[in-house]
Amino acid sequence: VERIDESMKLSTSATSQQVHEGEKKCLNSELWHACAGPLVSLPSVGSRVVYFPQGHSEQVAATTNREVDAQLPNYPTLPPQLICQLHNVTMHADVETDEVYAQMTLQPLAPVEEKDTYLPVEFGIPSRQPTNYFCKTLTASDTSTHGGFSVPRRAAEKVFPPLDFSQTPPAQELIARDLHDVEWKFRHIFRGQPKRHLLTTGWSVFVSAKRLVAGDSVLFIWNDKNQLLLGIRRASRPQTVMPSSVLSSDSMHIGLLAAAAHAAATNSCFTVFYNPRASPSEFVIPLSKYAKAVYHTRVSVGMRFRMLFETEESSVRRYMGTITGIGELDPVRWPNSHWRSVKVGWDESTAGDRQPRVSLWEIEPLTTFPMYPSLFPLRLKRPWYPGASSFQDAGNEAMNSSMAWLRGESGEPGGFNALNFQSVGMFPVVQQRFDPTAMRNDVGQYQAMLAAAGMHGFGSGSDLMKHQVMQFQQLTSVNS
Structure with missing residues (x-):
């Protein structure tokens, strides 16, 4: 789907909105995922997920370049972790900017449904990244209206059809399709001193039409159907002037929180929009991923970990760090929240570009104490939290109370502190290994x-x- 109401997309929350008729198109999933990035994974339709309103607010703050106002109303009935059924996921691209985003329809689980949620099995659909592709950050020369696009030799040989070097100079016409299924024609030539691969005729038209500038990136993909696909990623640029139709940042925050709180209270559906290039972190994740991180991972202050990050070439690199603290990011507004509950220090000199706080499901601790490999998380010799019943004694009341604790709204004294967190000098008892x-x-x-x-x-x-x-x-x- 290409185009939706601008204020709705930027606010990234709504209870019921319809895409304009006549403006729907089936986006190429492979190209969408390539533009979204190698670390993006959309949950499966029909699966159980966890929605984090804090993370949703972060996306609005990143999109509008304005932090959350401390004077915004609080919604005490909205838990920091909202367990939902994912009814629908659709991939979109803005018709003007080519910005990719996903629309998700969520429905909070009713208490009678929550008794099944201790059996999460879905881990989401991994990002289907193409194999024959390249991504290049544009230089000033690449975006010049009088120049061409310089293609790295290995990239051209890997992705483009082979040139006929018996010609002088070797050249061919390339036809690439973008996210909106629009065809773009380029002349691919091998010339210069030293010789190099260039896209000439047609390139400046593409740059002007897409309003590309130095720092933006382009992706070329050669898919299994022998088609050339073309996508773009825009460099992060603060939006200083908002369109008049766009809601204010405060209104967006209030809107998304109010919509989620109403849905949680009435078990009704609500819609969120996820922008993978603007959002600092995924705020809708598979329930199984959340449960695995919270209940089957032990971390402690001083523990080493690694975390995946995307590189400029659209590949993935691991960065190392050390856990420096554990606790809620905002204990006043979001008590018992697991969102960014881990404080970290990064090793690399580029630590300034990394978040000082991460969520437990985003990192891989280098020292782990494996839990017993049970198919049923509730079957533990010790309960999940103090006072919880074991599986053999679990009735609906115990199940519902444990799910309330999972959401962070039970008020139990254990709460956040009952998670598998260890302080300095405290070592957990080694669990039974496989x-x-x-x-x-x-x-x-x-x-x-x-x-x-x-x-x-x-x-x-x-x-x-x-x-x-x-x-x-x-x-x-x-x-x-």
């Missing part, structure tokens, strides 16, 4: 759990549970 023999000895317990699930009436979730237990039994029979 042992196929131990798994075989535990089959009876899993079968007992299956029977207990049927007795407690888990509805449709029991079919999933049976399926997972069958997989577990097959695994143990193979290992035996």
Whole structure:
């Protein structure tokens, strides 16, 4: 879908909006993901996700270049982590700027549905990055109206069709399609001293039409259908003059928080817009990714970690750092929030470009203490938090209270501090490591759990549970 109401897109939150008829197009998913970046992963439709209103506010702040006003109204009924069902995801591109973004329709889970959420299995759809592509940051020469686009030799040989070097000079016409399925024609020639690959005729028309400047990036992709695709990424430029139709930054923050709070109170659907190039971090993630990070990862102050970042060439690089603190980012407005709860210090000299706080699911601790590899997170010898029932005693009341704690709204004394965080000098007891023999000895317990699930009436979730237990039994029979 190409075009939507400008104020709606920038506010990135709405309860019900319709895209104008006649302006819908099916975007190329491969090109969309390439423009979005190698680290972007959209959750699967129909899956359980966690929505973070704090992260949503960060996107608005980054888009409008204005931080959240401390005087904005608070929404105490809106939990810092809102567990939702993802009903729909569509990929969009702005018809004027080619900015890519995703529209997601979310519905908070009703209490009766939350009893199934301890069985998360979806980790989202990985970003489908192309194999034959190149990304180049444009120079002043590349964007000159009288010049051409200088293509790195290896990139041209990898992505473009081969030139006929029997010609003098070797040249060919290239036809590339952008996100809106518009064709752009370029003359690809190999000339100069020293000789190099250039795009000449047609390039200045493309630069002018897209209003490209030095610092922006272009991507060329040769896909499996022998088609050449073309995308752009704009350099981060603060928006100093907002269109008159665009809501103010404060109105956007109020709008998104009010919409989410209303949806949480009524279990109704709401819509969010995710801009992967502007948003500092993903604020809608798979529930399984969240649960794995929060309940199956132990971190401590002083622990080393690594985190993935995108490079200028659209590849991925790991940066190293050290955990320097653990605690809520905004304990007044968002108590018990897991969003950016880890303070970090970066090793590289480019640390100034890195966030001083990250979320637990964004990092990979280098010293880990593996949890028992259970298919059922609630089956723990110790409960998730003080006072919670074990699986064998879990009724609807215990399940609902644990899910309330998961969202950060239970008011339990454990709360945020009950997570798998360790302070300096405190070392956790090493958990039982993966042992196929131990798994075989535990089959009876899993079968007992299956029977207990049927007795407690888990509805449709029991079919999933049976399926997972069958997989577990097959695994143990193979290992035996």
